[in-house]
Amino acid sequence: MKNIFLITKREFLTQVKKKSFIILTLLAPLMIVGFGALIGFMFKANEAEYKFEVVDKSGIFAGQLKSTKDITYTFVPANTENALVKNLKELKGSDGILIIPELKDKNFDALENGTKLMTNKKIGVDTKVKISADLSNILKKEKIKMLGISEDRIVNLDKNFKIISQNITESDRPESDMAFGIKTALSFGLMYVVFMFIIIYGVRVMRSVLEEKNNRVVEIIISSVKPFELMMGKILGVTLVALTQFIVWIAMSVTAALFLNTGFAAMQKNMPAEQGEMMKNFDFQQIATEVSHVLLDMNYVGIISVFVFFFLFGYIFYSSMYAAIGSAVDNETETQQFTMFAIIPLMIGLYGSFTIMNNPDGPMAFWLSIIPFTSPVAMIARIPFGVPLWEILLSIFLLIASTLLMVYIAAKIYRVGILMYGNKATLKEIWKWIRS
Amino acid sequence: MLKAENIKKTYNAGKKIALQDFSIDVPTASIYGLLGPNGAGKTSFIRIINQITQADEGDIWIDGKKLNPEHIRNIGYMPEERGLYKNMTVGDQLLYFGELKGMSRQEALSQAKFWFEQLNIDQWWKKKLSELSKGMAQKIQFVVTVLHRPKLLILDEPFSGFDPVNANLIKDQIIRLKNEGTTIILSTHRMESVEEMCDFVALINNSKKVLDGKVFDVREQFKQNVFSVVLADTNSENLEELTRKYQIENMTTDNGLFHFELKNSENQNILLQDLLKTGTIRTFNEKIPSMNEVFINAVKD
Numbered sequence: 001m002k003n004i005f006l007i008t009k010r011e012f013l014t015q016v017k018k019k020s021f022i023i024l025t026l027l028a029p030l031m032i033v034g035f036g037a038l039i040g041f042m043f044k045a046n047e048a049e050y051k052f053e054v055v056d057k058s059g060i061f062a063g064q065l066k067s068t069k070d071i072t073y074t075f076v077p078a079n080t081e082n083a084l085v086k087n088l089k090e091l092k093g094s095d096g097i098l099i100i101p102e103l104k105d106k107n108f109d110a111l112e113n114g115t116k117l118m119t120n121k122k123i124g125v126d127t128k129v130k131i132s133a134d135l136s137n138i139l140k141k142e143k144i145k146m147l148g149i150s151e152d153r154i155v156n157l158d159k160n161f162k163i164i165s166q167n168i169t170e171s172d173r174p175e176s177d178m179a180f181g182i183k184t185a186l187s188f189g190l191m192y193v194v195f196m197f198i199i200i201y202g203v204r205v206m207r208s209v210l211e212e213k214n215n216r217v218v219e220i221i222i223s224s225v226k227p228f229e230l231m232m233g234k235i236l237g238v239t240l241v242a243l244t245q246f247i248v249w250i251a252m253s254v255t256a257a258l259f260l261n262t263g264f265a266a267m268q269k270n271m272p273a274e275q276g277e278m279m280k281n282f283d284f285q286q287i288a289t290e291v292s293h294v295l296l297d298m299n300y301v302g303i304i305s306v307f308v309f310f311f312l313f314g315y316i317f318y319s320s321m322y323a324a325i326g327s328a329v330d331n332e333t334e335t336q337q338f339t340m341f342a343i344i345p346l347m348i349g350l351y352g353s354f355t356i357m358n359n360p361d362g363p364m365a366f367w368l369s370i371i372p373f374t375s376p377v378a379m380i381a382r383i384p385f386g387v388p389l390w391e392i393l394l395s396i397f398l399l400i401a402s403t404l405l406m407v408y409i410a411a412k413i414y415r416v417g418i419l420m421y422g423n424k425a426t427l428k429e430i431w432k433w434i435r436s
Numbered sequence: 437m438l439k440a441e442n443i444k445k446t447y448n449a450g451k452k453i454a455l456q457d458f459s460i461d462v463p464t465a466s467i468y469g470l471l472g473p474n475g476a477g478k479t480s481f482i483r484i485i486n487q488i489t490q491a492d493e494g495d496i497w498i499d500g501k502k503l504n505p506e507h508i509r510n511i512g513y514m515p516e517e518r519g520l521y522k523n524m525t526v527g528d529q530l531l532y533f534g535e536l537k538g539m540s541r542q543e544a545l546s547q548a549k550f551w552f553e554q555l556n557i558d559q560w561w562k563k564k565l566s567e568l569s570k571g572m573a574q575k576i577q578f579v580v581t582v583l584h585r586p587k588l589l590i591l592d593e594p595f596s597g598f599d600p601v602n603a604n605l606i607k608d609q610i611i612r613l614k615n616e617g618t619t620i621i622l623s624t625h626r627m628e629s630v631e632e633m634c635d636f637v638a639l640i641n642n643s644k645k646v647l648d649g650k651v652f653d654v655r656e657q658f659k660q661n662v663f664s665v666v667l668a669d670t671n672s673e674n675l676e677e678l679t680r681k682y683q684i685e686n687m688t689t690d691n692g693l694f695h696f697e698l699k700n701s702e703n704q705n706i707l708l709q710d711l712l713k714t715g716t717i718r719t720f721n722e723k724i725p726s727m728n729e730v731f732i733n734a735v736k737d
Contacts, residue, residue: 006535010532014521014524212521215520216518217519217520219515219519220513220515220580221533223487223515224508224536224537226505
């Protein structure tokens with residue numbers, strides 16, 4: 001037992017002291033945020049500003065078509081049209097001419113289908129869409145005026161139903177709108193985290209096994225400890241590394257959230273009046289409070305415990321598989337023929353879980369969250385929506401049993417594999433090792 | 437100290453036989469050489485002692501007790517394939533391996549310091565293995581093996597990879613350990629080291645033991661009564677008589693000295709008298725076969 005502790009300790013310290021670990025843990029969140037900002041910046045930088053001359057022969061748009069930051073409309077008299085069109089190519093200070101035909105006999109069709117935009121450079125799709133939307137909106141208002149109805153009444157026509165839903169078997173209060181969105185986000189997020197962690201850290205266990213095999217250290221260690229102890233120590237060590245990274249990231253996000261919250265509040269204070277009004281509707285604090293209400297309303301103790309349990313056991317289940325794979329081959333390229341055994345079930349769990357959001361209690365959801373290969377991912381995806389207790393217990397029982405079985409099988413493969421060099425282990429051979 | 441009885445080990449469901457009916461008796465505080473060509477079965481036997489694999493049949497006793505996991509902390513093993521963690525510091529590795537063998541951190545530290553002084557490698561404590569040369573890494577490997585003061589030391593080709601100076605250094609340490617009571621099993625095909633260091637030897641060939649015993653006795657067993665002689669001031673007449681009486685070979689002359697070898701089946705004193713009649717004896721040596729010759733002769737059959 002003490003040996004497992006020693007090996008775990010070494011595995012943990014070795015990985016945590018590596019520069020790559022520190023950099024990844026601290027910088028990864030920053031990199032993600034930075035990357036997002038970069039993308040946003042790229043979008044913004046590519047925005048173009050256009051200037052159009054508008055010949056409005058219908059007279060409807062003159063006072064209404066407002067210039068924006070991106071598109072400047074300059075109204076010009078109709079008789080300049082021909083001259084402008086002729087000189088368009090060399091026309092500087094203008095990117096094009098928008099020609100709106102005359103309105104005859106209230107024939108709006110002619111306007112809608114006959115408006116021309118002549119440009120002397122390439123115009124992007126979204127600009128065209130914007131112009132078309134601007135014109136449509138104005139025309140719509142005009143049509144409403146012609147019908148003699150006030151605009152308010154038209155808006156009234158378009159109101160949506162806001163249904164208050166309440167699942168009486170689950171709670172005695174109506175569900176808030178946000179609830180579903182939050183549950184989905186939580187489901188998606190947690191499931192993805194488990195998936196990524198299992199794959200990334202499972203591979204680390206495999207690499208560690210290969211390293212010891214390749215630098216022959218394994219023979220000395222095996223003369224001091226049992227192969228099983230070595231394997232478990234390794235798995236636990238890497239588990240601790242994963243948990244450490246996880247905790248650091250949670251701490252960083254919580255700090256960031258608090259920081260953003262206060263930062264946002266400060267920003268609100270310093271904003272000019274109209275923008276401040278707009279921001280008020282987007283009250284971060286209010287949203288955060290609502291979110292935490294929904295979260296607290298959910299059985300968060302249950303969710304966290306289920307998450308921790310399935311994360312841990314799913315991780316041990318797959319890491320022992322990875323350890324066995326690492327011990328059966330001589331280098332990393334050879335592992336690829338075997339790693340698909342680990343990745344395919346996880347992917348099935350991941351993609352299958354997308355259906356869980358639409359039907360949390362359906363048959364797909366049920367089976368995926370019970371079968372041990374996919375349950376670590378699927379059950380975690382399901383839990384924010386609430387799962388019957390007996391199903392959770394059944395899944396837990398199955399996962400524990402199969403994890404023990406997997407560790408046992410992996411230990412048998414590991415024990416033989418780590419001392420074998422040069423033979424390319426085929427599945428048949430590995431089966432023999434398990435049988436022995 | 438260690439006794440093996442009728443060990444049998446096969447691989448591949450019996451298709452490959454590594455050891456058959458293998459029995460040896462290793463006395464305490466001796467250096468016991470395990471000799472044999474590659475693939476003879478030495479490494480399999482060593483792995484069985486280290487409980488890395490299990491014998492199919494037969495038993496091993498250490499100090500009267502059957503081989504069991506408790507013996508692990510009293511055995512030190514240096515495998516033929518050297519290997520240590522490349523990115524750990526020397527100090528960390530020594531402590532790690534020491535603790536795995538059951539030492540406390542304190543003990544491991546003090547023993548490590550002791551060995552660093554013995555081998556003159558004080559300044560390497562904080563260095564990573566990857567920063568050391570191969571010979572230096574081998575020294576560290578040796579320290580890892582002996583750190584926990586094992587009663588039984590098993591060294592598989594301990595001198596491979598060492599330059600003569602360091603090989604000598606390790607040899608002296610091994611002999612010193614023996615004098616302090618450690619039993620050492622040396623597996624090698626370097627015959628000179630067997631002659632220099634081993635008290636006992638066992639020869640393995642093709643999974644079977646070919647011979648064993650004290651090195652001295654084994655060499656005596658294979659001696660062929662050949663003597664190497666150098667004579668000065670020879671009387672040519674008597675020399676011719678000598679040639680007729682004894683089987684003489686490899687006669688050379690150089691600077692008036694006669695070098696030759698002769699096979700003697702008679703009483704040695706009579707031989708000496710005959711030689712004295714023939715000239716002045718400069719050298720008179722009985723040729724005891726080297727372990728190399730013993731080995732070659734033994735596996736020939």
